[in-house]
Amino acid sequence: MPRSTVLTVLDDGGGGAVVTDHLDRICTALGERGHAIARAKTAADALALIESRAELAAVLVDWDLTPRESPAPAAEPAQRPAEVVLRALMSRFGRLPVFLVTAATSVDDLPLWVSEVICGYVWLIEDTPDFVAGRIGVAAEQYLHDILPPFFRELRRFEDNHEYSWHTPAHAGGVAYLKSPVGRAYFDYYGELLFRTDLSISVAELGSLFEHTGPIGDAERNAARVFGADLTYFVLHGDSTGDRLACHASVATDELVLVDRNCHKAIGHGLTLTGGRPVYLLPTRNGYGLMGPIPPAAMTPEAVAAQLRDSPFTEGAAGKDPVYAVITNSTYDGLCYDAVRVAELLGASVPRLHLDEAWFAYARFNPLYARRYGMSVDAAALPDEVRPTVLSTQSTHKLLAAPSQSAMLHVKNSPRSPVEHRQFNETFMMHATTSPSYPMIAGLDVATGMMDGPGGAWLTSEAITEAIRFRQALVRIGRRITDAGDRPDWFFGAWQPDEVTDPATGQTHAFADAPLPLLRTEPGCWQLAPGADWHGFDGMDEGYCLLDPIKVSITCPGVNARGTVAEMGIPARILTTYLETRRIVVEKTDAYTCLILFSMGITKGKWGTLLDALMDFKNLYDTGATVDRVLPALVKDHPARYAGLTLAELCDQMHTQLRDSELTALLDEAFTHTPAAVLTPAQTYQRLIRGGTEPVRLAQLAGRTVATMVVTTPPGIPVLMPGERAGDEHDPTLRYLNALQEFDRHFPGFPSETHGVTKQDNGDYSITCLR
Numbered sequence: 001m002p003r004s005t006v007l008t009v010l011d012d013g014g015g016g017a018v019v020t021d022h023l024d025r026i027c028t029a030l031g032e033r034g035h036a037i038a039r040a041k042t043a044a045d046a047l048a049l050i051e052s053r054a055e056l057a058a059v060l061v062d063w064d065l066t067p068r069e070s071p072a073p074a075a076e077p078a079q080r081p082a083e084v085v086l087r088a089l090m091s092r093f094g095r096l097p098v099f100l101v102t103a104a105t106s107v108d109d110l111p112l113w114v115s116e117v118i119c120g121y122v123w124l125i126e127d128t129p130d131f132v133a134g135r136i137g138v139a140a141e142q143y144l145h146d147i148l149p150p151f152f153r154e155l156r157r158f159e160d161n162h163e164y165s166w167h168t169p170a171h172a173g174g175v176a177y178l179k180s181p182v183g184r185a186y187f188d189y190y191g192e193l194l195f196r197t198d199l200s201i202s203v204a205e206l207g208s209l210f211e212h213t214g215p216i217g218d219a220e221r222n223a224a225r226v227f228g229a230d231l232t233y234f235v236l237h238g239d240s241t242g243d244r245l246a247c248h249a250s251v252a253t254d255e256l257v258l259v260d261r262n263c264h265k266a267i268g269h270g271l272t273l274t275g276g277r278p279v280y281l282l283p284t285r286n287g288y289g290l291m292g293p294i295p296p297a298a299m300t301p302e303a304v305a306a307q308l309r310d311s312p313f314t315e316g317a318a319g320k321d322p323v324y325a326v327i328t329n330s331t332y333d334g335l336c337y338d339a340v341r342v343a344e345l346l347g348a349s350v351p352r353l354h355l356d357e358a359w360f361a362y363a364r365f366n367p368l369y370a371r372r373y374g375m376s377v378d379a380a381a382l383p384d385e386v387r388p389t390v391l392s393t394q395s396t397h398k399l400l401a402a403p404s405q406s407a408m409l410h411v412k413n414s415p416r417s418p419v420e421h422r423q424f425n426e427t428f429m430m431h432a433t434t435s436p437s438y439p440m441i442a443g444l445d446v447a448t449g450m451m452d453g454p455g456g457a458w459l460t461s462e463a464i465t466e467a468i469r470f471r472q473a474l475v476r477i478g479r480r481i482t483d484a485g486d487r488p489d490w491f492f493g494a495w496q497p498d499e500v501t502d503p504a505t506g507q508t509h510a511f512a513d514a515p516l517p518l519l520r521t522e523p524g525c526w527q528l529a530p531g532a533d534w535h536g537f538d539g540m541d542e543g544y545c546l547l548d549p550i551k552v553s554i555t556c557p558g559v560n561a562r563g564t565v566a567e568m569g570i571p572a573r574i575l576t577t578y579l580e581t582r583r584i585v586v587e588k589t590d591a592y593t594c595l596i597l598f599s600m601g602i603t604k605g606k607w608g609t610l611l612d613a614l615m616d617f618k619n620l621y622d623t624g625a626t627v628d629r630v631l632p633a634l635v636k637d638h639p640a641r642y643a644g645l646t647l648a649e650l651c652d653q654m655h656t657q658l659r660d661s662e663l664t665a666l667l668d669e670a671f672t673h674t675p676a677a678v679l680t681p682a683q684t685y686q687r688l689i690r691g692g693t694e695p696v697r698l699a700q701l702a703g704r705t706v707a708t709m710v711v712t713t714p715p716g717i718p719v720l721m722p723g724e725r726a727g728d729e730h731d732p733t734l735r736y737l738n739a740l741q742e743f744d745r746h747f748p749g750f751p752s753e754t755h756g757v758t759k760q761d762n763g764d765y766s767i768t769c770l771r
Contacts, residue, residue, distance in 0.1 A: 004057030004140055005036045009046040009085055011066045022124045029133030043081035050088050057140035061085050063102040090117050094453040097139035149449035151219035152442045159196050167200040199438045209436045210429050219445040226452045228364055228375035229410035234444050239358040239395035239407045240266035241431050246354045246391045249427035251276040254318040258325035262291050265711050265718055267326055268681055275682040277313035285668040286536030287563030288593050290333045295539030299345035312677050326354040334551025336372040338544050343377040343388055351417035353388040361394035365456030368523055375412050389414040399599050402447040403440050459600045467550045467598035468519045470607040471496055475512040488622050492614050495553035497534050500525040536561030550598040558592045558655055569655030573750045582613045591664050621647050634749045657746055661739040669732030670719055678705045679723035687770055698765040702729045707768045711755040741765045
């Protein structure tokens with residue numbers, strides 16, 4: 001198999017038969033050296049290859065490329081086609097060796113930037129084809145060596161030595177699997193290299209994850225450079241472990257902690273481990289039930305002091321001031337704080353700030369997210385006397401390219417509460433395994449390498465661009481349906497502004513018609529303007545919060561962001577159940593929205609298929625299709641409940657149930673009103689492991705103190721924390737849980753997933769409570 005591809009961008013027909021023959025002989029010689037050849041005769045062809053061929057290892061570009069057609073829509077008229085190609089290469093590849101083919105006897109007239117980005121010149125008919133191919137081949141091989149990040153490079157070298165394995169794991173490079181039929185099937189499925197690189201910590205030359213030495217240590221330090229951190233740690237058990245690690249290393253028993261009530265359940269586990277005392281900062285919710293940010297007014301020193309005064313955990317705490325704060329950034333639904341502003345606000349109350357950026361590892365690599373990620377809180381952003389140390393936990397596998405469970409923890413130190421490596425590493429070793437997965441470490445190393453240099457900006461820009469195209473296409477389809485007037489006037493939408501303004505010109509555009517470059521580069525188009533109805537959150541300051549364009553919430557008819565309920569509704573659970581029959585699985589489903597993620601793996605064909613499925617659902621609804629046709633497995637499993645219903649009738653029934661139970665309004669109240677706390681999570685856990693608990697049916701839950709988290713998932717946000725009292729029967733939390741229970745009873749096959757809740761055979765919920 002070819003090791004790489006060499007791209008030639010040459011209008012060889014213009015040079016006559018001699019030039020064509022010379023080029024053919026160069027390509028033949030490169031092929032003999034193991035390189036595949038991709039040929040482009042125009043700048044347009046070259047741009048298409050540059051966009052689609054990541055394996056390019058070297059390029060020849062003809063400076064005198066003929067401008068047969070416009071090479072790119074955005075190209076400036078004065079640019080030569082070769083310049084357009086060179087700029088595209090540099091914007092994606094950075095260090096790629098590029099040779100300029102020229103017939104000129106002097107290169108003095110070339111623009112200076114061209115001379116800086118190329119690595120050499122080629123005069124096709126002056127040197128022999130073998131010599132030219134040799135120069136290109138050597139440059140390509142050096143490039144392929146240099147782009148490999150430190151651990152992955154050494155892992156490949158070690159595997160290439162073909163040494164016998166005398167250590168764990170016992171499959172010994174996969175050989176054990178070859179001795180069993182089922183083992184052989186497993187081996188063949190994944191391939192030999194996976195098992196040859198699944199090594200033991202006994203391989204000292206690859207370094208130590210515990211000691212952060214050798215190539216592993218080099219990889220972590222390289223990641224710190226790329227992600228803008230002072231320290232970076234590779235975490236092999238997901239961001240959940242990163243969250244517990246950050247908390248465990250920062251909080252001692254009975255110390256006060258400021259906690260985003262929208263935190264992931266792993267933060268609660270961290271509090272259980274440490275014995276920290278949580279004081280919750282309350283976020284907002286909108287009419288869709290989407291999680292919003294904590295308003296800036298709730299983070300001021302005065303607001304924090306008021307929360308501390310009102311907390312039952314302040315009395316008897318280890319100190320009067322909180323030592324740590326944890327905020328979710330971005331939220332599951334894609335809302336990103338101005339991280340510098342958050343650090344400025346909370347830095348007045350805590351010396352150490354943890355930003356849980358599980359879904360935001362790519363933020364540093366695109367200017368659209370400037371100031372909105374943890375590692376941007378540096379000495380240039382805030383002076384040391386007010387700047388807290390910032391810890392950022394990132395689930396690398398979620399929206400960068402890495403194997404599942406791969407995560408990183410980044411640190412930006414401040415003199416106020418610096419992370420001291422030796423002390424922090426003691427906690428790290430408590431949460432790390434002594435049998436780490438070397439393919440996972442390589443995956444984190446490669447994820448870092450992919451984002452290094454121009455590649456990070458190119459990859460994030462592509463994801464943003466495709467997300468915007470999908471958003472605009474969705475709105476345009478809805479507008480075409482309205483204009484046509486030949487079918488019912490409804491369609492799905494996207495949660496986003498209706499209009500955007502170009503700050504350079506002051507011109508306002510409907511979102512669907514806004515220029516793509518504006519939406520792709522201007523943060524103001526995505527910011528939550530104070531009081532704007534489209535987002536539905538109160539208490540926003542200008543520029544404080546931004547909607548991430550790559551996290552697209554598809555909205556269904558039935559309710560709006562202000563909570564106004566419509567007569568007709570399409571509950572999102574029915575839509576996403578239908579999408580699953582089309583092999584389309586969304587990230588998260590709420591009452592009237594579903595979340596899809598435009599990761600780096602997105603393609604136009606992928607989102608085009610989703611648009612087609614949405615159109616098909618509308619047609620099925622409008623034409624009276626029956627449920628057994630649309631969701632045959634549902635009717636098969638629950639014939640007495642759904643047989644004979646049309647899709648529209650099912651939607652009407654579920655919409656009526658959601659409307660009458662006020663589920664979305666109760667969701668808002670349940671998540672924005674903190675239940676009364678009786679014990680800390682750690683105190684409650686001690687009762688749990690010593691048998692001081694019992695299951696309690698939801699009907700008898702009023703006034704009881706829960707022993708475990710009650711967590712709605714996705715996204716894994718606790719409704720009740722261990723040690724909190726459920727309240728009386730009119731409490732919004734109990735009313736919300738009762739509404740979920742009734743929903744499950746009325747609509748079998750569309751279950752709510754709530755951790756900490758056991759469902760009885762008769763449909764009753766039960767929750768573990770303290771005796």
